[in-house]
Amino acid sequence: MPYQVPDFDDGKIATILKELYDIEGKISPLVSFEDQNARITAKNGRYIFKVANKTWSRDFIKNQTDVLDHLQHTAPDLKFPNVVKTLNNDAITYVDGFAVRLLTFLEGELLANMPRSPELYHNIGRFLGQFSKAMQSFTPTSLEGSDPLWKLDNVIACKQFLGDVDDEDARERIGRLYDDYEETILPMLPNLRKAAIHSDANEQNFLIATDQPTKVTGLIDFGELQYASQINDLAITLAYALLDEDDIATASANIISGYEDEFAFMPEEREIIYDLMAMRLVTNIIMTSHSAKKAPDNDYILISQKPARALLKKLEDEKYILK
Numbered sequence: 001m002p003y004q005v006p007d008f009d010d011g012k013i014a015t016i017l018k019e020l021y022d023i024e025g026k027i028s029p030l031v032s033f034e035d036q037n038a039r040i041t042a043k044n045g046r047y048i049f050k051v052a053n054k055t056w057s058r059d060f061i062k063n064q065t066d067v068l069d070h071l072q073h074t075a076p077d078l079k080f081p082n083v084v085k086t087l088n089n090d091a092i093t094y095v096d097g098f099a100v101r102l103l104t105f106l107e108g109e110l111l112a113n114m115p116r117s118p119e120l121y122h123n124i125g126r127f128l129g130q131f132s133k134a135m136q137s138f139t140p141t142s143l144e145g146s147d148p149l150w151k152l153d154n155v156i157a158c159k160q161f162l163g164d165v166d167d168e169d170a171r172e173r174i175g176r177l178y179d180d181y182e183e184t185i186l187p188m189l190p191n192l193r194k195a196a197i198h199s200d201a202n203e204q205n206f207l208i209a210t211d212q213p214t215k216v217t218g219l220i221d222f223g224e225l226q227y228a229s230q231i232n233d234l235a236i237t238l239a240y241a242l243l244d245e246d247d248i249a250t251a252s253a254n255i256i257s258g259y260e261d262e263f264a265f266m267p268e269e270r271e272i273i274y275d276l277m278a279m280r281l282v283t284n285i286i287m288t289s290h291s292a293k294k295a296p297d298n299d300y301i302l303i304s305q306k307p308a309r310a311l312l313k314k315l316e317d318e319k320y321i322l323k
Contacts, residue, residue: 125258
């Protein structure tokens with residue numbers, strides 16, 4: 001079986017950049033798991049060079065470029081990376097069987113590194129609401145995300161690994177959440193609005209202006225793009241934005257109100273938003289626990305899930321879930 005995850009060295013990347021785009025510059029590798037990414041600093045600006053996983057279908061990769069073109073026209077006030085075409089005017093080129101793309105670099109600091117405020121939370125919600133509105137008119141050619149086990153509409157699939165969660169309190173809470181989800185939430189899914197969603201609008205993908213710490217400058221990384229219940233985007237943003245947040249009430253209320261300022265809820269969506277948020281945390285806890293079982297020497301995997309377990313407990317204690 002051919003190797004699925006790309007591992008191009010700097011020399012090969014430099015050759016591709018010169019031959020396909022006539023661009024030369026400093027190559028800085030970026031952390032990635034399923035694909036390969038590098039920041040390119042050239043004389044005329046900065047770029048993101050992307051090499052896709054071989055297991056990703058051509059339609060799935062094409063969606064990731066098509067959606068950026070779509071957003072340029074339907075959400076011109078929002079900032080996303082732009083697709084850089086090759087000298088032959090191609091958005092995607094295949095090198096050794098791997099799909100290669102080049103995007104413009106979007107300026108800003110990761111939300112994870114910025115101080116939080118009610119105004120910032122409200123603006124995050126507004127940005128996401130405008131994004132959801134724009135995505136209603138996007139028609140994807142592929143309906144799948146990169147990993148079905150991380151698809152919120154498919155959270156039931158993770159239940160098979162619940163036994164991998166070592167923390168007894170978290171495992172028991174997740175079990176009760178699954179019982180409630182299967183009884184009350186799962187039957188509602190067919191009636192929720194569907195659209196292509198970002199599916200990973202988290203604290204690592206929202207960019208914030210360093211000189212205006214309440215301003216969202218953009219959203220990056222469409223590698224989890226999928227067709228799903230549209231409210232999932234808000235649920236996922238809440239799940240990650242509220243990690244380590246002391247005041248859940250103020251933070252979540254501002255994100256939700258900002259979202260609704262731009263994109264009105266359906267009654268069913270409003271009713272289950274915190275439940276869906278909790279199930280994203282469930283996915284995080286179960287899948288990191290499962291990964292830890294396969295890599296027992298990697299202590300970081302379980303440490304990274306501690307904020308998710310703490311937030312899930314806080315949501316129950318403060319009566320947002322499992323009421």
